[in-house]
Amino acid sequence: MCHLSEVARLRGLRNTIKGRDFRMDTSEIQSKVVEIIGRYAKNKDALGSVTDETNILEDLKVNSARLVDVILDFEDEFDIEVEDEDADAVNTIGDAVRLIQSKVA
Amino acid sequence: MSRRVVITGMGVVAPNGVGLKEYEAALRGGVSGIRHIPLLDELKFGCRVAGVPQGVDELAESLFDEDELMAMNSSHRYGSIAAIDAWADAGFERPDPEDDTVHWEAGAVIGTGVGGLDTAGDKLVPMIDAGRVRRLGSTMVEQVMGSGVSARVSGLLALGNQVTANSSACSTGAEAVVEGLQRIRAGLADRMLCGGTEGASQYAWGGFDSMRVLCRKFNDEPEKASRPLSASAGGFVPGSGAGILHLESLESAEARGARIYAEVLGGALNCGGHRSGGSMTAPNPTGVQRCIRQAVRDAGVEPGEIDAINGHLTATGADPSEVASWSKALELGPEAFPLINSTKSMIGHGLGAAGALESVACILMLRGRFVHASINCEDVHPDIEPFAASIPHETREVAGLETIIKAGFGFGDVNVCVIFRRWPD
Numbered sequence A: 001m002c003h004l005s006e007v008a009r010l011r012g013l014r015n016t017i018k019g020r021d022f023r024m025d026t027s028e029i030q031s032k033v034v035e036i037i038g039r040y041a042k043n044k045d046a047l048g049s050v051t052d053e054t055n056i057l058e059d060l061k062v063n064s065a066r067l068v069d070v071i072l073d074f075e076d077e078f079d080i081e082v083e084d085e086d087a088d089a090v091n092t093i094g095d096a097v098r099l100i101q102s103k104v105a
Numbered sequence B: 001m002s003r004r005v006v007i008t009g010m011g012v013v014a015p016n017g018v019g020l021k022e023y024e025a026a027l028r029g030g031v032s033g034i035r036h037i038p039l040l041d042e043l044k045f046g047c048r049v050a051g052v053p054q055g056v057d058e059l060a061e062s063l064f065d066e067d068e069l070m071a072m073n074s075s076h077r078y079g080s081i082a083a084i085d086a087w088a089d090a091g092f093e094r095p096d097p098e099d100d101t102v103h104w105e106a107g108a109v110i111g112t113g114v115g116g117l118d119t120a121g122d123k124l125v126p127m128i129d130a131g132r133v134r135r136l137g138s139t140m141v142e143q144v145m146g147s148g149v150s151a152r153v154s155g156l157l158a159l160g161n162q163v164t165a166n167s168s169a170c171s172t173g174a175e176a177v178v179e180g181l182q183r184i185r186a187g188l189a190d191r192m193l194c195g196g197t198e199g200a201s202q203y204a205w206g207g208f209d210s211m212r213v214l215c216r217k218f219n220d221e222p223e224k225a226s227r228p229l230s231a232s233a234g235g236f237v238p239g240s241g242a243g244i245l246h247l248e249s250l251e252s253a254e255a256r257g258a259r260i261y262a263e264v265l266g267g268a269l270n271c272g273g274h275r276s277g278g279s280m281t282a283p284n285p286t287g288v289q290r291c292i293r294q295a296v297r298d299a300g301v302e303p304g305e306i307d308a309i310n311g312h313l314t315a316t317g318a319d320p321s322e323v324a325s326w327s328k329a330l331e332l333g334p335e336a337f338p339l340i341n342s343t344k345s346m347i348g349h350g351l352g353a354a355g356a357l358e359s360v361a362c363i364l365m366l367r368g369r370f371v372h373a374s375i376n377c378e379d380v381h382p383d384i385e386p387f388a389a390s391i392p393h394e395t396r397e398v399a400g401l402e403t404i405i406k407a408g409f410g411f412g413d414v415n416v417c418v419i420f421r422r423w424p425d
Helices: A004-017 A027-036 A045-049 A063-077 A084-088 A093-105 B020-027 B038-042 B056-064 B074-089 B115-128 B140-143 B147-156 B171-187 B203-212 B248-255 B285-299 B317-332 B349-366 B382-390
Strands: B003-012 B035-036 B049-051 B106-110 B191-198 B241-249 B262-271 B308-310 B337-343 B404-412 B414-422
Touching: A027 A045, A027 A063, A027 A093, A063 A093, B003 B020, B003 B171, B003 B248, B003 B349, B020 B049, B020 B349, B035 B140, B038 B203, B049 B147, B056 B074, B074 B106, B074 B147, B074 B191, B074 B241, B074 B262, B106 B171, B115 B140, B115 B203, B140 B147, B147 B191, B171 B191, B171 B241, B171 B262, B171 B308, B171 B349, B171 B404, B171 B414, B191 B349, B241 B248, B241 B349, B262 B285, B262 B382, B285 B317, B285 B404, B285 B414, B308 B349, B317 B404, B337 B382, B349 B404
Parallel strands: B106 B191, B308 B337, B308 B404
Antiparallel strands: B003 B241, B003 B262, B035 B049, B191 B241, B262 B414, B404 B414
């Protein structure tokens, strides 16, 4: 068993090896989050004025079944793993950004 | 309550033409949609040609959003394009997703023979076997469930009546038309989108290839590979695509002043019970003949009124016995036999979509008063030779063309027969 900080270090190393910029700032994460969710959003107009409080299901009109795919895309994009409980707690864009930040930090 | 049922719209995604105009032009021109499929070389198929509609992905991208597209395999794309085209062709606007109006009087029977086997083969099975079930995402179920396409279409068009998918192998597409006819006749719906869709997938075709029922002798000449009615027929060519017909009660069509293509005069469905030569893979001739006779009775026509037969005619050894069954059931010998053709000669065998693609061809022929060529049968099969004069090798203009009878026969010894009559101008 590795210590969690060791896992994070190794993950960081892996990302460095992949040539990714591991230290993304909040706005960068947010724009990627919006890009990903945008694929599923039925309300494309609302994508232009997204804030932390924008609700993914209600404001962007994402079909709730597609949240599974959104989380899988987050995992691929940021090279993270999201537990089911963490995924269930994502309601807004801000929730998603904070979750990703906590995983990539 | 029994109401008259008419066809007021159609949509088609065929290997030799996408959209009614292109499809009619291809049928009139005797244009084959059969092409060489390089993947089938790689996979060492015996048959390396197939009918696959062209340009569909680009068209789908212009019609559906990203969220919809990610859940639409080939069968979904073909079926959905054909359905929204049929809807528009019938004079209806594609509803705004934000508009909560539901068309309670309109439903769909959109069948498939094998369903989303491409999704199963490309994603579902490999990912599950690799222990990656968590990574499947949310779109697997809707792409592999039998009713996936009718479900998708009901959302695109806000349908509120019965929405279902029938499945009866190669008779599926025409069976859907008869199902719709019966539902509207019974007063349970005013409008039904009916037809079939079949994806293009090596996983759908492989089983047939192994059974040695696919054509293997014309891999170098794809356009000549589908040879119904010929002595050189050596099996069918797999096809794909979708055909959807917008069936409507005559009263509904007249009330809204709709353009009417044709009337569905009658139809019949049965099974030969795998007896008297019938089996999982072969039809009981008695069942076939009963089905044809029932359809004729249901339509209230005399066999002599039938101007053309659009057969099932796949280019297997069953073609001669099919022609014999038509002759026997209609009690029309070679001298009185109507024109007979096989749309499969140009598009291959669209399996669950076949009967629908071919029903659309029937309506186009009725409207345009022509009977398209049955290509690749210059060498008519010896057992069919007495009927050779009834087989058009070139498109035949038929000024008095009023009535076409169409049949389909499927694995499981199931049969369908439907009769269409041109609506007066």
